[in-house]
Amino acid sequence: MFHLQDLELLHWDYCQRVSMPLDAAIITIAGPNGSGKTTLLDALRTLLGLECSGGRTYKTYARHANAETAWLRATVDNRPRHRQNSSRPFASSLLYDDHVTIACRIERHGGDWQRRYLLVDGVQTIEQLAERPDKDAMGIEGWKRRLEAAGLTRAIGRVLALEQGQTDRLCELSPRELLRLVFEVFGDQEVLDRYDLAKSHQQQLEKEVVQGQQELAHAQAQLAELSQRVNLYKSWQMRVSERERFSTEVLPVLQWADARAATAREARELHRQRLQLAGEEHLQADARKALHDTFEAAEAARRELGSLAEQRTAARKAFDETRDAERPLEDVVKHAEALQALAAVEGDTADLQALLTTLADRQRQLRAEYTRAHDASSKAQAQLAALKGQPVPPPPPEVSRFRRVLQEAGIAHHLVADAIDIADEAWRAAAEGYLRGSRWVVVLQNPSQEREAYALAAKERFRHYVVADSEAAPAQGPKGSLLAALRVSQPLPTWLLRALASIRCVASTADGSGVDWITPDAYYRDPRGGRSLFVPPAEHQFGTAATDARRKALEGEWGRADAELARIAREQAEVDRQLKDAQKAAAGHKAAQELGEKAAEFSEARERLPQLRAARVEASSRWTQLDQAHAQAVKDADRAERDYQALQQRLKASLDHMQALRQGFEERRGQLRAASRASREARAAFPAGWVTPPRIAALREEFGSIQQAKLALHHVERELESGTWETDHQVIDRHVRMDLQVREQQRMLDDRRASNEAARIASRNARERYIEVLRATLRRYRKNVQELGELAGVVALADLPHLDNDDTVLAQAGLHVRFSFDGKGEVGLNDGEASGGQQVLKSLILLVGLMKDDDAPGGFVFIDEPFAHLDVRNIQLVGHFLKSTRAQYLLTTPITHNVEVFEPSDITLVTSKKTRGERWAPPIGVIQRRRENEIYG
Missing domain, CATH: 3.40.50.300 (P-loop containing nucleotide triphosphate hydrolases)
Known part of the structure; x- marks a missing residue:
């Protein structure tokens, strides 16, 4: 330095x-x-x-x-x-x-x-x-x-x-810090740091390996996802191919095959229709001959009816003339007889008074009978007037009033009587009798208005049922049931439909079994027993036929009431005359005197009356015979006319039917020709291999019918619309590239893992060898400390730590230095x-x-x-x-x-x-x- x-x-x-x-x-x-x-x-x-x-x-x-x-x-x-x-x-x-x-x-x-x-x-x-x-x-x-x-x-x-x-x-x-400082000063710490750096690098590489593994796993997941997308793409292609096959081959070929089979059936049906048309023509010729014979019979019946009508009119005229000639003489004889009876009692005041009383009582009795007959006649006239222009008989006043209340409240409804007509007149009496109690049941069209309708019925005290639970009747009731004899146009109460369907129609009581049954004359049997439900025709209610029956019954009642009025009027006139004579006798008029004065007149009347009565009886018998013959002739003429009309209608229907058959035959023949031509053209448009019988049989075996094929196509289209599909064709290329990338990543990861392991082993071995260098450094530092201690007159001793090629040992190692000053013992750092x-x-x-x-x-x-x-x-x-x-x-x-x-x-x-x-x-x-x-x- x-x-x-x-x-x-x-x-x-x-x-x-x-x-x-x-x-x-x-x-x-x-x-x-x-x-x-x-x-x-x-x-x-x-x-x-x-x-x-x-x-x-x-x-x-x-x-x-x-x-x-x-x-x-x-x-x-x-x-x-x-x-x-x-x-x-x-x-x-x-x-x-x-x-x-x-x-x-x-x-x-x-x-x-x-x-x-x-x-x-x-x-x-x-x-x-x-x-x-x-x-x-x-x-x-x-x-x-x-x-x-x-x-x-x-x-x-x-x-x-x-x-x-x-x-x-x-x-x-601390010893650890001192050791690190020694290594730093002598440059060993840098080497150790480089080893640590190498180890960090290796750890970083291991992290990179782990990251590479994660990236590889991510890439593998992406590859799996791409594989799934490839499978979805292939499935999508398969579905698209199926849809295309359905659209281009399966459905068109099956439709063509079905149309071809239908054309063949139509050809057979057309041949059958042609035969039927020929048979209808033969039947129509026979029907024309029968119609001509029936017309001749009807004309003969009409001529016979006309002759009998003229004879009956003449007989009636003769009867009226004899009756008119007999009646004055009959009155004179009756007057003579009354005078004789009066003469017998005119001397006796008590007997005369009793006669007056008897005649007065009879007069009052006849007046009462006349009033009743007149009321019956008026009632019949009023009911006939009410039926005029009505398709069905009108309901009772209380029913009409309640219906007006419902209409004002906005409650839609109808009556059972409005919903039922009699389809089979043979069972009218049975149907009228069973349904009599259910005629005026009110059926609500909207069940949600039930409570409101109940409240109005309670307020009006309506005694018939109000029903919200209803259903439409079947088009055809159970065979043999009372429901089958009815024609139902609107919904009926559910319980009524079940009851009508459960009642069997039997010809007589002897034919009835253990179930509910009814006879044509309305004798009804249920689990409670049997009873008659007969309703007079005048009270019939269901259908237009009920109106006609009620009108005829009312006309008969009116005629009987008028005849009774005429009889009562004649009897009243006789009683009035007798009463007047008795009153005259009581006033002093002598009946015997009048008998004497009119003896010649009374005698002549008694002589002529038997002859005129015999003539009247003969004329009445003649008129009765002719009237019966005329009534029979009317029936015969009506029957002949009905037969003629029925045959004429049947012939017309047959003509219309034959015309319809002929028109339908021509139309079907034209359609068949067009279908045959279209089938040939469609077959020519298909590849030859698509329309061979084995191929069509294979398609039918695979798909069954055209409906099943359409369902299969609908299923495929629904899968294509609602399913999750892959439609990008590039996903296959991406899958191939990703597969190569995953393979390359796997190879690089394996190489990196192997090289990292080799570097780790080499680094560990090198550091293990460098541990000797660290020990030499520490021995050198210990020598320096000891020498410096000697120079300073101090005993300085350094304990070399245990060093090993282990991170924990190196991290925990420390340099302990002990000093001894003036021989007072060792002290630490x-x-x-x-x-x-x-x-x-x-x-x-x-x-x-x-x-x-x-x-x-x-x-x-x-x-x-x-x-x-x-x-x-x-x-x-x-x-x-x-x-x-x-x-x-x-x-x-x-x-x-x-x-x-x-x-x-x-x-x-x-x-x-x-x-x-x-x-x-x-x-x-x-x-x-x-x-x-x-x-x-």
């Missing part, structure tokens, strides 16, 4: 320009507190690229000078330690002069300060250095590397940076048993032992106030020890009355405080000891 020879400061702190010699073994900087002793050491520390003490920086001192530029310059020796020039401290910087100038230039750079370093051969002044180009200057990191190459290691730099009062800090280090002077000696021994090198002696040390708190004896011991070593020391000490602190010094630099009001501090005084021979370095 090099030595310092002189130092020059320009604009450093409060020093304007100061030069001082340092070419001595021990230099002492003395001065009062605050006079700049530490300032000089900080100048050297800044010049050597070290940190200043006390939290100060080079910027602090540059600002105190208040100049644009500050310079620190020193001359150091560069003499070789051996014959070779390479042993010069700065030989690595290609400087081979015996003296080398080092300098630090501090300049104001903007609002901050910047330092640059210079290293030149020979002795040069600040002015000469200022003229050098900027490219020769270097930064702090480059400067530290240059000084480390010259021997100023970072560990020594740490020692040189010890602050005031910290001289004994080395002995305060910092066990608290040594005095202050002994602490200083221990630190100095440890410090100088770091720099002691028999092959390359030299070096310098900054010790700030090493004699603080020491007595005279310890000052002498420390001074003797410093003089006995071969290093260069820069010491500081305050002005003290103890001159022993200056005894070892070769040069003493005296500093003074800056005078108040002055810009610069006073010059530094220099005291140099005269010696004839001075040997150091």
